Amino acid sequence: MKQNYLSVYLLQSSLPRLRLGVGLCLLVLVWLVLVPSVRAQESVLPYRVEKMSDQSVMGDFMVGPGKFELSIAPGESQEVELFIGNRMGSTRAFSLVVEDVVGSSDTEQTVVLLGNDTGPYTLKDYLQLPVTEVTLEHGQRARIPVTVSLPADTEPGGHYGSLLVSTLTRPELEDNADNVDAGTTVVSQIGTLFFVTTPGDTTTGGELKDFALVPPEYFMTSGPVHFGLLFNNTGLIHLNPYGVIEIKNMFGEIVEIVELDPWFALPQSLRLREISWPKERLFGKYTATAKVNRGYEDIVDEQSLTFFVVDWRFVTLSFGTLVMLWWLYRVRVRRKI
Structure with missing residues (x-):
C-alpha cells in the first residue's frame, strides 16, 4: 500500500514538469512550422x-x-x-x-x-x-x-x-x-x-544640322541668351553628341564657354537641344561658336552665329548726355563771342 501511495505521489509531483515540457515542445513545433512559412511568404516576392x-x-x-x-x-x-x-x-x-x-x-x-x-x-x-x-x-x-x-x-x-x-x-x-x-x-x-x-558592323552617322538662337532674335536688349542645337542622326544606332559653345565679344576675346553635356539622338531622327547663357548684363556684338562632337570617331562639327545686345535705355541716356554736352559747349562759345 505504501508503495502505491509513493507512486501516486511521484506521479502528481511530476505532472507540472511534464506539462511544462509538453508546452515547450509545442512552442518549438509552432516555431519550426510558422517561421519557415513566413519566410517562404516573404521570399515569394521576386523583388x-x-x-x-x-x-x-x-x-x-x-x-x-x-x-x-x-x-x-x-x-x-x-x-x-x-x-x-x-x-x-x-x-x-x-x-x-x-x-x-x-x-x-x-x-x-x-x-x-x-x-x-x-x-x-x-x-x-x-x-x-x-x-x-x-x-x-x-x-x-x-x-x-x-x-x-x-x-x-x-x-x-x-x-x-x-x-x-x-x-x-x-x-x-x-x-x-x-x-x-x-x-x-x-x-x-x-x-x-x-x-x-x-556590337558589330553597322551604319553610324550624324551631324550638327543647325545652330541658332531660340527664338531667332539676333538683336536684343539684354540677356539671357537661348541657343538651339539641332542634331540629325542618320545611322542605325543612337548617338550621344556633346561639346561646348564658345562665346566671344566684339574684341575677339572669349567671355564664356558653355558646356554641352551629352544628349541622345535615336536612329533616323532629329533631336533639338536647348541651352541658355544666363548672363543678363551684356552689350555689343557677340559671336557664338558651337563645337559638337558627334559621339563617334571623335568627329567635331562647328557652326557660328552672331548676335547684338543693345540696351536702348543706355543708348538713349548716352545720346541725351552728348546732346546736353554739345548744347553747353555752344552756349559757352556764344558767351565768349
Whole structure:
C-alpha cells in the first residue's frame, strides 16, 4: 500500500514538469512550422521592398533610373535593377508595361511610344519582368530586377524600348484639381528608356544640322541668351553628341564657354537641344561658336552665329548726355563771342 501511495505521489509531483515540457515542445513545433512559412511568404516576392528615408507626402511616385544604356552580344543576357518609390500618401498598385520606341523628325517629340506596335528597332520581346504589377504602401520603394536577353541570331545595331510604370490617381483628392470633374480618374505614367546596342558592323552617322538662337532674335536688349542645337542622326544606332559653345565679344576675346553635356539622338531622327547663357548684363556684338562632337570617331562639327545686345535705355541716356554736352559747349562759345 505504501508503495502505491509513493507512486501516486511521484506521479502528481511530476505532472507540472511534464506539462511544462509538453508546452515547450509545442512552442518549438509552432516555431519550426510558422517561421519557415513566413519566410517562404516573404521570399515569394521576386523583388525587394524597402522603406524610403523620406516619408513626406508629395502626391507623386518616382521611377529610376531614367535610362539604361547596355551593350549585349547576341545570345547573351544582362540584368539591371529598376526602382519604384511611392510618395502618393496611400497604398497604390503600379503596373509595368514594355513598349517599343522610335525617334522623330518632329523636334517637339524626343521619343515616340508605339503602344502594341512593333518598332523597326524592337526591344519589347527581349525584356523580361518578374511581375507586371507592384503594390506599395506610402513611403515604400521596390527594387525590381529586369533582364534583357538577346536571341543568338540578333544582328548588329540598336534596340530601343521603354518600360512604363503607371498608377491610377483621382484628381479630386489633389490640391491642384480644381478644374477637374469629381470622379475623374487619371493615369499617371513614367517611363524608363532602354538603349541596347549589339556590337558589330553597322551604319553610324550624324551631324550638327543647325545652330541658332531660340527664338531667332539676333538683336536684343539684354540677356539671357537661348541657343538651339539641332542634331540629325542618320545611322542605325543612337548617338550621344556633346561639346561646348564658345562665346566671344566684339574684341575677339572669349567671355564664356558653355558646356554641352551629352544628349541622345535615336536612329533616323532629329533631336533639338536647348541651352541658355544666363548672363543678363551684356552689350555689343557677340559671336557664338558651337563645337559638337558627334559621339563617334571623335568627329567635331562647328557652326557660328552672331548676335547684338543693345540696351536702348543706355543708348538713349548716352545720346541725351552728348546732346546736353554739345548744347553747353555752344552756349559757352556764344558767351565768349
